[in-house]
Amino acid sequence: MSQPSTTMTGATGKPAAPVGARPRGRRRATVRGRGAISPLAALVWLAPALLLIVGVVLWPAVELVRASRSRYSITGLRKGPAGWDNFRNVLANDSLGTVLTNTVIWVIAVVALTIAISLGVAQFLTKDFWGRRFVRWAVIVPWAASLVITARLFTLIYSYYYGSINAVLLDLHLITTPIDFLGSDKLIMPSMIAVGVFVSIPFTAYVFVAGLGAIPTEVHEAARIDGGSPWQIWRHITLPLLRPAILVASVMNMIYVFNSFPIVYTLNESNPGFSHDTTITFMYKLAFKSAEKDVGQSAAAGLFNVVIILVAVLVYLRVTRWRDQEEQ
């Protein structure tokens, strides 16, 4: 998670790109002027990066496609080509509709709540107050902790018999019987979403902190002089200028949250069947836990996942008119 974040905050740090103003021809000339690099030398310098791309992105992708078109025994032994059977079987799975609905709810709820809450958190973090540095560090903690550990911790917090939430509510006499956060069909999704939001806030808030920092103070000053109320200033100055940061944060969060495995898997561990799975945990269970126990079907589901998130992101960019944004 940390790698893309640094590049993206860097990109949002200076949204107004002055590069476009420069004529293209001159730029090329300066590169040549510094001394031509032979293609071989260039290749040597590029080799580590290329190897990494081939090894980490391309090779697994090829393997995934190959696996999705193969027939596997329950032991994992490849038994021959399967054509499109794996894809057909995934589409014919009784639980697919439930899983897709869960995924949509999960992604939209977590991303929307995260963005809304992070906007407030970021505003708070940019204010000058005593102990701000300490608060900023504290906000990072949920991000720095391993997701598996966080999720495990929340199963204890939510627990019906030993959970601290239930203990507090019972002691305060707000409830008479414990709440079954993880066992009730109604409550498990909100419970998971709460954890998802909790771990997504730090990254998002810091994107917004960087975005707020990039807004020139003069604009705010001018608005104040013109008599704008705080709400008007925020609504008509801050929010529009934060738009690039919000777009980046939503796209990154959509991808992270969609691909989030540990939270859903861990909190949902004792529930039988697929009724509270998202497409990612569905894919894992297909391979190792469900009665299908079929690596091929799981690989096919994995390819569907890639397509789903790709389409979702492109639709989002289209709807939010990413290109218009760039023209500003």
Added chain:
Amino acid sequence: MTRRSRAWRVAAVGLGASIALAGCSGGSGAGSAGGNSSSGSASGPTTIKLVAAEYSKDHTKAFWDKFATDYKAKTGNTLQVQIVSWDDIDQQSSTMVQNNNPPDILNLNAYASYAKDNLLYSSDDVLSASVKSDLLPAFVKSGSYQGKMYGMPDLSSARAMFYNKTLFTKAGIAAPPKTWAEFEADAKKITALGGGDIGYGLPLGPEEAQGEFSIWLFNNGGDWKTDGKWTINSPQNVETLTFLKSLATQKLTQNNPGKTNRQDAFDLFASGKVGMVVGFSPLAGTLDKAGKVDYGVAPMPTKADGGTPQTFGVTDYLMAFKKPGNQAAVKAFYDLYYQPDQVNTFIKAEGFLPVTTTGIAAFASDPKLKTYLDTLPNAHLTPTDDPTWDKVKLAVQQNLGTAMTGDPKAVLDKLQQSAENGG
């Protein structure tokens, strides 16, 4: 940079992230599984690899490390040991086979699918006659697929009813229940104590639903398979599951039994809140160590009045993969493992039950194990000798719990149907 390429670049990051994640499950994880120098001659020293399940943090690795030293001293061969947690071992073993890089010996709770895929040595190839004749017949049978033995038992367990003596006294119950009717009445009395006491800890969650259901259905004259045919939805089994559901609807169990895993039920019993739970010898070990709960162990209650209590036995397996040049080393492995001072040391340390005739004799002196040892030779097992069971078991784990809020017969009908279709 054009506007277009920027939009695409953001999308490409997403694509990359998704592929990388999907790729992990697609199977590239077992990079460390190598290291098998398969020298062709049987005489030269060989290196073989063992992938073993972790029964306990304290003992499993310690035992296998020492075993590897003994093995090296006795045979000159090297044994590489990799211990994997139960949570991960299905995934790891599947990935190893998928990458064409299985270990030489694998310790797992299933073997039949591997035998069906023709990946394993049979006992004819790698087990000395003296070793095989010492194994308990029930386990030889459960380890045999199509007449040949492929799954060598490493240890076993048998289930029995654990009851909390303190709660029993409080509720005025004199003796552990012998029939289901008595059991239900006792569970009611304990629940009626109030204060959050739970009559019976019923774990039908995905961890081991098949185990809990097995011991109940065996005590109602049911079985998973009868005379070679699947009988998952037999009238006895429907009756059994309906009975378990009735416990849940009467609130005699802990909250949400269809979503409670075995370990959670054990933890509740260990906290002293639960009157009865089906347990096995390692649970006794945990309870003794904690010293918090005064408990007794009794045979399971039967449905019929005056019936003979049946027990559910479980054994895990050590199976050997066919690889060029490893046969002699694998045979030497089994010869050493089934030496009484090896196998019994392991089983004792882990708190399980023996798998050999000599082992039963060696453990007989322990009064705590008497309840189990008497029943062990006649224990009922799940049909692990049928490769279909490997899938049916998963279907049971993922579906049985839904019967607690749904229709028991419908759930079992569906499982029966999937079993008849080969999983």
